[in-house]
Amino acid sequence: MEEHAATTQVNEGTASHAATTQVNESTASHEATTAQEQTTDTTPVPSAQGKCTLIIAISIIIALLAAVGVYAGVTVHENHARESAYSQAQKVDKQLVKSVNTATPLAKLDKRKVADAKVLTELQRALDDAKANLGVSQQDVNQALLWQALSAKQAYAQDADTASQLRDKLDKAIKKVNASVEAKQLADAKQALTDRVNAAQQSLTDSDGKVADNATRDQLQAAIDNANKLLANKQATVKQLQEEPAKLDNAINTVNQSVEAKRQADEEAARKAAEEEAARQAAAAAQAQQTYSTPRNYSYNGGGYSRGGYTAPRNSGGGNYSAPQPQSSGGGFGGFIGGGEGVKPDGSWQPGHVIHH
Numbered sequence: 170m171e172e173h174a175a176t177t178q179v180n181e182g183t184a185s186h187a188a189t190t191q192v193n194e195s196t197a198s199h200e201a202t203t204a205q206e207q208t209t210d211t212t213p214v215p216s217a218q219g220k221c222t223l224i225i226a227i228s229i230i231i232a233l234l235a236a237v238g239v240y241a242g243v244t245v246h247e248n249h250a251r252e253s254a255y256s257q258a259q260k261v262d263k264q265l266v267k268s269v270n271t272a273t274p275l276a277k278l279d280k281r282k283v284a285d286a287k288v289l290t291e292l293q294r295a296l297d298d299a300k301a302n303l304g305v306s307q308q309d310v311n312q313a314l315l316w317q318a319l320s321a322k323q324a325y326a327q328d329a330d331t332a333s334q335l336r337d338k339l340d341k342a343i344k345k346v347n348a349s350v351e352a353k354q355l356a357d358a359k360q361a362l363t364d365r366v367n368a369a370q371q372s373l374t375d376s377d378g379k380v381a382d383n384a385t386r387d388q389l390q391a392a393i394d395n396a397n398k399l400l401a402n403k404q405a406t407v408k409q410l411q412e413e414p415a416k417l418d419n420a421i422n423t424v425n426q427s428v429e430a431k432r433q434a435d436e437e438a439a440r441k442a443a444e445e446e447a448a449r450q451a452a453a454a455a456q457a458q459q460t461y462s463t464p465r466n467y468s469y470n471g472g473g474y475s476r477g478g479y480t481a482p483r484n485s486g487g488g489n490y491s492a493p494q495p496q497s498s499g500g501g502f503g504g505f506i507g508g509g510e511g512v513k514p515d516g517s518w519q520p521g522h523v524i525h526h
Contacts, residue, residue: 247318251308254325258305261332265299268339272296275346284352292342299335351407358410359400365414366396372421380427381434385420392420 276293280286305328308321373389380386396413399405 244318247322251318251322251325254322254329255305255307258325258329258332261329261336262303262305265332265336265339266303268336268343269296269299269303272299272339272343275343278346278350282353283346283349284356285349288342288345288349292339292346295335295339295342299339302331302335354407355410358407362396362400362410362413362417365417366393366400369393369396369417369421372424376424376428379431380424381430382427385423385427389417389420389424392417 272292273296276289276296278289280289283289305325308317308324369389370393373386373393376386376389396417399409399413
């Protein structure tokens with residue numbers, strides 16, 4: 170047993186020694202391999218500080234590249250914005266030109282055609298300012314330079330804003346002038362219509378009882394009433410006021426024609442009446458002439474006086490006797506005086522001697 174135990178202990182020791190020897194050999198082999206590898210790889214190993222510097226450099230490069238990209242992108246964007254601002258400035262400038270073209274003839278209006286001459290002065294001032302700012306100056310820009318793109322865009326925006334303000338100012342001045350012109354036209358139209366109403370009223374008064382057809386005066390009165398209603402209407406337009414005088418003139422002309430027709434008719438009636446009266450008087454005179462005729466020749470022979478078939482008694486003295494011509498004065502037969510013989514005015518015989526003067 171003891172011998173066996175000793176043998177066992179010797180074997181264990183031997184095994185332990187063998188294991189130790191193996192470990193040592195393995196270690197030596199590893200060190201030899203490591204030494205051989207170190208002898209073969211000659212690349213230097215960077216230190217920690219070098220690695221940090223490299224990282225920083227790479228970061229800077231990346232940042233620079235990013236900045237360049239951003240700059241390029243912003244520059245492109247601003248160039249587009251600049252072009253857009255230029256287009257907008259041109260658009261507003263065209264609108265300003267249109268307003269200038271509208272204002273130019275208005276500024277030359279006669280002051281008598283506006284209700285207030287001050288509006289023409291304001292228009293001329295606004296027109297001069299607008300003309301001084303017409304057009305858009307194109308900026309010389311290097312598209313790669315961001316600051317130039319920004320500067321040009323700002324200039325175009327300012328140009329458009331100025332043109333817009335000038336256009337608004339000019340348009341307001343144009344509206345004022347147009348309103349003043351319309352006010353003047355309205356006032357003139359009302360005055361013209363008022364004058365025609367007064368003339369129509371005078372025609373109505375003067376034609377009373379002088380027209381052939383009184384309906385024409387009724388029509389004139391109706392036209393006057395309509396004109397007065399229009400004058401009282403605050404919503405009446407210039408066109409309506411300008412059309413109304415013609416209606417009054419037509420009614421006045423109709424009345425005048427009726428007055429003329431009555432005048433001609435009255436003249437014709439008076440002429441006929443005068444002719445009829447003249448004819449009547451002529452007929453009456455002719456009839457009177459036939460009814461009474463004054464004797465002109467008287468003969469006396471022997472004892473009688475002959476007149477119109479009547480034989481008066483003869484004179485005792487015998488012989489022929491011519492009676493005197495009757496005189497026009499005295500209303501009867503004159504020339505017989507005293508108690509002489511002869512014919513009396515009533516046709517009876519007057520005995521006695523006839524003495525003729």
